[in-house]
Amino acid sequence: MESGEWREAAAEAALEEGRLVQVTVEEKPVLLVRAQGRICACGAECPHYKGHLVKGQLSGHVLTCPSHNARFDIRDGRLLSPPALNDLATYDVKLEGGKVWVRSRGAAVIPMPAGSDGRTFLIVGAGAAGNAAAETLRREGFSGRILLIGMETAGPYDRPSLSKDYLAGESPAKWLPLRGEKFYARLAIQVRLGSRVVAIDPRSRTLTLADGSTLQGDRILLATGSVALRPPVPGIELPGCFMLRSLADADALIAGLPQSGAVAVIGAGFIALEAASSLRKRGLEVHVVAPDAIPMEKVFGPEIGRRLKRLHEESGVVFHLGRTLAGVQGNGRARDVLLSDGTHLEVGAVVLGVGVRPAVEYLAGSGLAEAAAVPVDSRQATAADGIFAAGDIALVKDAGGGPRRIEHWVEAERQGRHAARSMLGKTPLPREAPFFWTRQHGKSFKYVGHAPGWERAVFRGDPQGDSFLAGYYTGGLLRAAASLGRDLELIQVGQLLEAGRTPSPAELADPGFDLSSKGSA
Numbered sequence: 337m338e339s340g341e342w343r344e345a346a347a348e349a350a351l352e353e354g355r356l357v358q359v360t361v362e363e364k365p366v367l368l369v370r371a372q373g374r375i376c377a378c379g380a381e382c383p384h385y386k387g388h389l390v391k392g393q394l395s396g397h398v399l400t401c402p403s404h405n406a407r408f409d410i411r412d413g414r415l416l417s418p419p420a421l422n423d424l425a426t427y428d429v430k431l432e433g434g435k436v437w438v439r440s441r442g443a444a445v446i447p448m449p450a451g452s453d454g455r456t457f458l459i460v461g462a463g464a465a466g467n468a469a470a471e472t473l474r475r476e477g478f479s480g481r482i483l484l485i486g487m488e489t490a491g492p493y494d495r496p497s498l499s500k501d502y503l504a505g506e507s508p509a510k511w512l513p514l515r516g517e518k519f520y521a522r523l524a525i526q527v528r529l530g531s532r533v534v535a536i537d538p539r540s541r542t543l544t545l546a547d548g549s550t551l552q553g554d555r556i557l558l559a560t561g562s563v564a565l566r567p568p569v570p571g572i573e574l575p576g577c578f579m580l581r582s583l584a585d586a587d588a589l590i591a592g593l594p595q596s597g598a599v600a601v602i603g604a605g606f607i608a609l610e611a612a613s614s615l616r617k618r619g620l621e622v623h624v625v626a627p628d629a630i631p632m633e634k635v636f637g638p639e640i641g642r643r644l645k646r647l648h649e650e651s652g653v654v655f656h657l658g659r660t661l662a663g664v665q666g667n668g669r670a671r672d673v674l675l676s677d678g679t680h681l682e683v684g685a686v687v688l689g690v691g692v693r694p695a696v697e698y699l700a701g702s703g704l705a706e707a708a709a710v711p712v713d714s715r716q717a718t719a720a721d722g723i724f725a726a727g728d729i730a731l732v733k734d735a736g737g738g739p740r741r742i743e744h745w746v747e748a749e750r751q752g753r754h755a756a757r758s759m760l761g762k763t764p765l766p767r768e769a770p771f772f773w774t775r776q777h778g779k780s781f782k783y784v785g786h787a788p789g790w791e792r793a794v795f796r797g798d799p800q801g802d803s804f805l806a807g808y809y810t811g812g813l814l815r816a817a818a819s820l821g822r823d824l825e826l827i828q829v830g831q832l833l834e835a836g837r838t839p840s841p842a843e844l845a846d847p848g849f850d851l852s853s854k855g856s857a
């Protein structure tokens with residue numbers, strides 16, 4: 337739609353308070369809503385994977401996307417929370433003759449701030465948290481120098497896709513970059529790729545790179561993510577054994593997959609299971625090997641773990657649970673996988689998905705890392721002045737529950753945004769309840785909150801079916817929830833967790849109980 341032209345969008349009477357309505361205006365989906373008395377109009381697709389915002393949760397003026405919980409301010413389309421990176425397109429609205437008319441305000445872009453701040457901010461790690469921080473610094477008006485340093489040769493990209501559509505061969509490489517070169521150039525974000533930071537002097541805030549050069553910054557953000565673990569068994573270094581952390585890993589795996597036959601996936605965490613799902617889509621025979629009795633039991637509990645297992649088995653995945661990888665053999669290439677019970681599997685490739693550890697080697701001797709992670713406070717600040725950390729490496733210690741380190745995409749992006757504000761001396765925004773999703777065989781399992789353990793799990797709906805919500809309680813308090821096919825209720829539970837409110841187990845289990853507005857104190 338041309339900017340500046342008024343178009344009829346809907347009858348005014350069609351807009352009830354708080355009800356999201358999608359209309360098509362000049363072939364574009366537009367969302368209309370009467371929120372707190374005012375009619376607002378904005379783009380109806382979430383900029384992240386085109387989630388259907390009309391099915392989202394509207395709370396006051398905050399609209400949450402049902403797909404991956406990005407949040408927007410419905411009044412001006414402003415992005416409030418990732419994984420979306422862009423604001424929504426917005427429209428002027430007028431009422432005339434009982435009709436709602438809209439006029440496009442044009443595409444939403446992050447402006448390059450005016451000003452001449454002389455400071456340099458260094459960001460180590462061009463991944464989820466690092467990219468989010470760089471963008472947020474500009475959004476928050478920082479006009480100084482931003483240097484985003486990454487050791488991969490690819491710029492920031494959609495890492496979660498590597499084990500999903502990208503591995504399945506359903507999305508091309510050109511869809512992976514979070515942003516294009518022009519974006520970074522316009523916002524004067526210098527992206528230095530293929531550069532590994534090998535040391536840091538926290539007192540002078542100086543980084544040393546692998547080529548021996550140094551960089552000094554007024555503020556530094558550490559956002560180096562995780563390193564995938566390689567099980568220490570004989571033969572694990574053979575060609576044909578693949579990790580799955582980076583784009584280079586994914587490309588090597590795809591190039592090394594057999595045309596047909598079997599692949600062993602070692603591990604039954606979410607990345608391993610997503611890989612299993614994607615490899616089945618390629619028509620390969622998939623064997624999952626893991627010591628666990630039930631996949632993802634530690635995260636979701638036995639009921640949902642069994643549901644996941646059945647989902648995989650129905651799609652043809654073969655599990656070898658209660659067993660570990662004992663060795664890999666082959667004449668110059670992985671061909672035979674030996675399990676701890678003596679079983680042999682004849683394979684064309686091995687995918688290693690046994691977990692990760694924080695990427696913090698370069699912090700050795702700096703005093704910034706503790707137990708192989710970087711402790712941070714509510715501002716994402718480390719113990720050293722002017723140095724912040726975010727994402728997988730950050731061990732968050734604040735008033736919002738016990739220390740926690742969360743290895744998930746949305747949380748990393750949120751922490752990157754929080755860190756950026758703190759680097760500018762701005763007050764921290766309230767923390768959102770941690771959220772993650774995993775998609776396997778076309779089904780999205782979602783999780784909100786943080787419950788490394790729990791005393792009681794309560795279900796709304798049947799965990800063996802396709803529509804359920806699980807609540808994880810400790811000490812009578814709801815700590816986290818998981819869902820399949822109940823996106824809105826999961827969002828609502830997240831909002832209750834953020835408000836410090838707990839629905840009773842009976843309320844959570846009762847499908848008639850409205851989680852959006854109630855919840856006992």
Ligand SMILES: Cc1cc2nc3c(=O)[nH]c(=O)nc-3n(C[C@H](O)[C@H](O)[C@H](O)COP(=O)(O)OP(=O)(O)OC[C@H]3O[C@@H](n4cnc5c(N)ncnc54)[C@H](O)[C@@H]3O)c2cc1C
Pocket residue numbers: 460461462463464465466485486487488495496497498499531532533534559560561562580581582607695698726727728729742743744745746748749771772773774775
């Ligand atoms: C295959 C896969 C699928 C996933 N799927 C999901 C999902 O569905 N949902 C979900 O919530 N999460 C998912 N995750 C997890 C999510 O991607 C991570 O939690 C998130 O990327 C962490 O963000 P980060 O910024 O901390 O680190 P990363 O995004 O890993 O970025 C860190 C960057 O720093 C670079 N780096 C490391 N050390 C150095 C150094 N010394 N010098 C310079 N650069 C360095 C790394 O190369 C990397 O590019 C997935 C992860 C993988 C690997």
